[in-house]
Amino acid sequence: MxxxxxxxxxxxxxxxxxxxxxxxxxxxxxxxxxxxxxxxxxxxxxxxxxxxxxxxxxxxxxxxxxxxxxxxxxxxxxxxxxxxxxxSEPGTGLRGTVSMGLMTAVNLVDVPGLLGEFHATNPQVTVQLRTARLGSSDLVAQLERGEIDIALLAAVNRLPASLRGGVVASSPFVVVVPAQHPLARSQSVSLGQLDGEGFIDVPLGYGSRRISDDAFAAAGTSRRVLMEVAEIDTVAEYVVAGLGLALVPQFAAMGAQDVRLLRPQEDIPPFEVWAAVSRRRPLRRATSALLDLMKRELVDPLVAGSPDAAPATNGA
Structure with missing residues (x-):
């Protein structure tokens, strides 16, 4: 047998x-x-x-x-x-595992602090962190396949229909130029003024890249992306080296030396971080508890149950 x-x-x-x-x-x-x-x-x-x-x-x-x-x-x-x-026995506290997907190099949410508070209340829950290999589109796919339970990702306009969640943090877009650039003394700039310039950006599939591409397309201005980098928080370093300009969320360039951050004159939607879960899978109690903590602690209200979670995919 x-x-x-x-x-x-x-x-x-x-x-x-x-x-x-x-x-x-x-x-x-x-x-x-x-x-x-x-x-x-x-x-x-x-x-x-x-x-x-x-x-x-x-x-x-x-x-x-x-x-x-x-x-x-x-x-x-x-x-x-x-x-x-x-x-599990009533009164013994939550148990189990929560798998959480994150974008690389996006620090708009204090994830260690958030999970530290979660652990203090739920010490028997294990949290597994996974970073996106191909930006927020990768996190969406992982949620849809059931590989992760919850994700902090970037969404453009709104979440895919397969997900639900809400905005928990945001950052406006800025144009990053070297301190010696002719536009460096300006406070703002139109995208049309950047026609012919070379740019540095993250790869396709990242939420911030989609917003940047859409902004230039809406302005009727062509853009040459000369270099793609894996981590959005390194973009400003390449601008300093004279390899191009950048249109990125402000958080990615804060603290960078020898660059100037200019406000785009166009109405560009901000980069938004969403907490998202799958609509197609039942929400386990540990995951639900983590969502509840985000509702209480993060800056923007989380609309976890809304079928049309507010408008608005770390890779960014």
Whole structure:
């Protein structure tokens, strides 16, 4: 008789590797030895009779079978967490895990302070932080796939229909020029005056990049992006080096030396940070408690239950 060895542990480890596309990062997140993670995945592949990862490239990739299993594994792991929460004894406090996605280099929300307060009230809840690989569009996809429970992301105009949430912080856009630039003595500038200039920006898929691109398109001004950088808070350094100008949220250039921040004369919507969750997945109690804390502590009111969360995707 053949007894299956697959259990929730196998699925949890597989999901971690699949989300990070790295055995090393998954091992660090799970607090396991990398050899234990590799062995667990191999056991699962042997049990299912398929390869879940293509290991022939420099970075591992999910196979078609791996893609299909990931959707089901995340659903099973999520259901198990719901069962654990439901079976916890009344009065023992919240338990479980909250997976939270963040934008890189966006400091408009004091995440350590927020989570410190959350931990003080809910010491038995584990919070796993994950940063976006491809900007806010990546965080949206992770929420939709169920890979994370909540995210702080940038949204343009409004959240996708698959998500709900609200604005928790914002920052106006500024034009960043070198201190020696002919426009440096101005207080404001129209985008039309920047025609022909080279620019530095973050890659496509980042919320701030979309706002910048839309602003120049609305002004009828072409823009040449000469350099794309991964971290929005480094843009000003490249401006100082004479590699171009930048149109970025003000927070990204605050404190930069030898640059001037000019107010755009056009009506450019601010960069807004949203706290977002999926509409399609039930909200676990630990995630709901974190949302409640954001409602109380963050500057702008969080409209977590509104079907049309106010208008307004760290990468930025």
């Amino acid at each position: 053949h007894y299956r060895v697959m259990d929730i542990r196998h699925l949890t480890v597989f999901a971690a590797v699949a989300q990070d596309l790295s055995f090393t990062r998954a091992a660090e997140r799970l607090l396991l030895a990398q050899s234990a993670v590799s062995t667990t995945v191999r056991e699962l592949e042997h049990e299912l009779g398929v390869e879940l990862f293509d290991r022939t490239h420099r970075q591992i990739r999910l196979t078609r079978a791996g893609d299909e299993l990931l959707v089901r594994a995340l659903d099973i792991v999520d259901r198990m967490r719901q069962i654990e929460e439901a079976m």
